[in-house]
Amino acid sequence: MPIADPAELFLEELGDVLYAERQIEKALGKLVKQAQDAELSEGFEHHREETREHIGNVQQVFELMGKRARAKKCPGIEGILEEGEEFLKENEGAPERIVDLFLAGAALRVEHYEIAAYTALLAQAERMPEPRIAELLRANLAQEEKMEQAARQVGQRLADAAVAAGAEPARGNGGGLDGDLSDATKDELLEMAKEAGITGASRMRKDELVEALQGQRR
Ligand SMILES: [Fe+2]
Ligand SMILES: [Fe+2]
16 A cells, blocks of 8 residues: 555654664774775774764654664665675776775765655654654664764865876876877867867867877967
8 A cells, every 4th residue: 555644754754774774884894894995994983883873863753752673675776785895896996096986985875765755754853743753864864964974074085096196107108198189089188188279179080189189288
């Protein structure tokens, strides 16, 4: 039977977030080991403890609603976590900084999912007579938001480090850039030439575009 009562919808979504939190708690256990960056790894460890609190808080909300805590399979979070696992499997042996940068982004995806879930639940919870329900959900949301901030900052620091490290080898040999030009399609080259302000680019052949761009970069 379709849901007709908003309280029923609330319980359904509460079950969804309970399932998600349990999956996240497990995933964080793996991420702690996969992250090589100390701040990132410690962040995952810390958030794993918080995630256990989130599970407890959601269970308490069920109790306050007079219901048994029931998790509902959540394909949304499963998809996000699966995508992360797939990337790590496909990129085994990738440099640490690439993996860490990926993990910081994956953490952001998860946190945004949770933030959305709690924000939606709070819209209803804040209109319920029992104030503890909203309080518990708000406590979870606040920690998700803090984790989102932390992941964002680590990601920015890692991206800075990646730029600094990536620039090194190309500087010395000068030829590092030619490779990406010859791999580019004519449309891409045209785009690059326009961005670089090369005049007459639209009338150039592919090899002429490469030459003009190389001239610019030298
Ligand atoms: Fe959480
Ligand atoms: Fe979280």
